[in-house]
Amino acid sequence: MTADLHVRSSSEHTDFFVRVCDVEPSGRSVNICDGLARLRPGRFGGAGGAPQRVTVDLWPTAHRFRRGHRLRVQVSSGAHPRFARNLGDGEPLGTGRSWRVAHQEVHHDPDHPSAVVLPHVRG
Numbered sequence: 834m835t836a837d838l839h840v841r842s843s844s845e846h847t848d849f850f851v852r853v854c855d856v857e858p859s860g861r862s863v864n865i866c867d868g869l870a871r872l873r874p875g876r877f878g879g880a881g882g883a884p885q886r887v888t889v890d891l892w893p894t895a896h897r898f899r900r901g902h903r904l905r906v907q908v909s910s911g912a913h914p915r916f917a918r919n920l921g922d923g924e925p926l927g928t929g930r931s932w933r934v935a936h937q938e939v940h941h942d943p944d945h946p947s948a949v950v951l952p953h954v955r956g
Contacts, residue, residue: 834853834866834891834892834893834894834949834950834951834952835888835889835890835891835949835950836851836868836888836889836891836906836908836947836948836949836950837886837887837888837946837947837948837949837950838851838886838887838888838889838908838939838947839884839885839886839887839939839940839941839945839946839947840884840885840887840937840938840939840940840947841882841883841884841885841937841938841940842872842935842936842937842938843934843935843936843937844921844922844933844934844935844936845872845873845874845875846872846873846874846919846920846921846922846923846933846935847871847872847910847919847921847935847937848869848870848871848872848910848911848916848919849869849870849872849887849889849908849909849910849937849939850867850868850869850889850907850908850909850910850911850912850916851867851868851869851889851891851906851907851908851949852864852866852867852906852907852912853865853866853867853891853904853905853906853949854904854905854906854907855896855898855902855903855904855905856902856903856904856905857902858901858902862905865894865896866891866892866893866894866896867891867892867912867915868889868890868891868892869889869911869912869916870887870888870889870890871919872887873923874923884938884940884945891949904949906949908939910935910937920932920933921933921934921935
């Protein structure tokens with residue numbers, strides 16, 4: 834499973850986290866898989882640039898979505914403490930002290946078709 838995102842950020846040091854959940858008819862949400870893409874300078878256009886395509890590899894999984902269940906996709910800039918925090922300025926993850934706010938955009942239109950790619954197996 835992967836998430837293909839078309840994104841823009843005000844920071845060259847940023848993360849995009851994606852989680853896929855199974856939502857039961859009762860509203861209970863169960864996490865299925867997730868993943869994080871950590872972006873660094875040279876990989877990203879930065880502020881004012883065109884949206885960039887980023888592929889987030891999600892953890893391998895096998896899951897059956899039952900009739901009446903819904904799929905939930907969550908996109909954020911991090912998932913601390915699951916993944917190390919990204920301070921946004923390139924300092925080492927374990928010792929950095931300066932925080933920099935990143936303004937994130939996820940695009941979804943005909944020219945920027947952000948999507949979660951779900952392999953389908955009949956059985």
